[in-house]
Amino acid sequence: MKKIAVFCGSSLGFNEIYKNDAIKLGNHFVENSIGMVYGGGKIGMMGILADTIIQQNGEVIGVIPGLLRHEEVAHTEITEMIVTKTMSKRKVKISKLADGYIALPGGFGTLDEIFEALTLGQLGIESKPVGILNTNGFFNHLIKQLDVMVTEGYLKQSNKEMLIVSDSVDELCTLMLNYKAPEMTKIINKVVK
Numbered sequence: 001m002k003k004i005a006v007f008c009g010s011s012l013g014f015n016e017i018y019k020n021d022a023i024k025l026g027n028h029f030v031e032n033s034i035g036m037v038y039g040g041g042k043i044g045m046m047g048i049l050a051d052t053i054i055q056q057n058g059e060v061i062g063v064i065p066g067l068l069r070h071e072e073v074a075h076t077e078i079t080e081m082i083v084t085k086t087m088s089k090r091k092v093k094i095s096k097l098a099d100g101y102i103a104l105p106g107g108f109g110t111l112d113e114i115f116e117a118l119t120l121g122q123l124g125i126e127s128k129p130v131g132i133l134n135t136n137g138f139f140n141h142l143i144k145q146l147d148v149m150v151t152e153g154y155l156k157q158s159n160k161e162m163l164i165v166s167d168s169v170d171e172l173c174t175l176m177l178n179y180k181a182p183e184m185t186k187i188i189n190k191v192v193k
């Protein structure tokens, strides 16, 4: 994987443990020559992650919609900033650039982005790995909700299993590297393409 899109909070959260894992992920990207694609912000988890990579001369590509590109939020020190007209065009651009997706703790924006990536996988439009870094069990309740969706007949178990979960940066990245999309997904993918 050459480039991974990371979705994460525009806030830092109250517990340092999340920030520390963002730094760990940034270090892992630099050590393994993986470029990061992200929302282009300099605030919260996004900013910490981008700073960690940039300070070590790693690659950071921001993709930001014009409306968010004002001084208070947009990062100015990254490798490249791509400005899109709309939020939806930003998602398309990020998906064109990235070989996989990771979510770190965040809020609505983070969930919106990671679930869009999962939906693309479910429909077979993409077959890229999608992972969440479950620092401090942050996503445990969300994972339980996915179980409810399976039990109640709204989500296939096989689709649920597309989501890669780990609370360790190294393990998550290894699992993503070894990810193989379900066979069915690949067949649909061929038809769509």
Ligand code: AMP
Pocket (backbone or CB within 6 Å): 006, 007, 008, 009, 010, 011, 038, 039, 040, 041, 042, 046, 064, 068, 073, 074, 105, 106, 107, 108, 109, 110, 111, 113
């Ligand atoms: P949230 O989880 O609600 O804090 O939203 C964070 C996610 O939404 C990030 O992955 C970004 O792609 C996007 N996002 C939200 N706010 C901003 C912002 N101020 N600047 C850039 N991207 C943002």
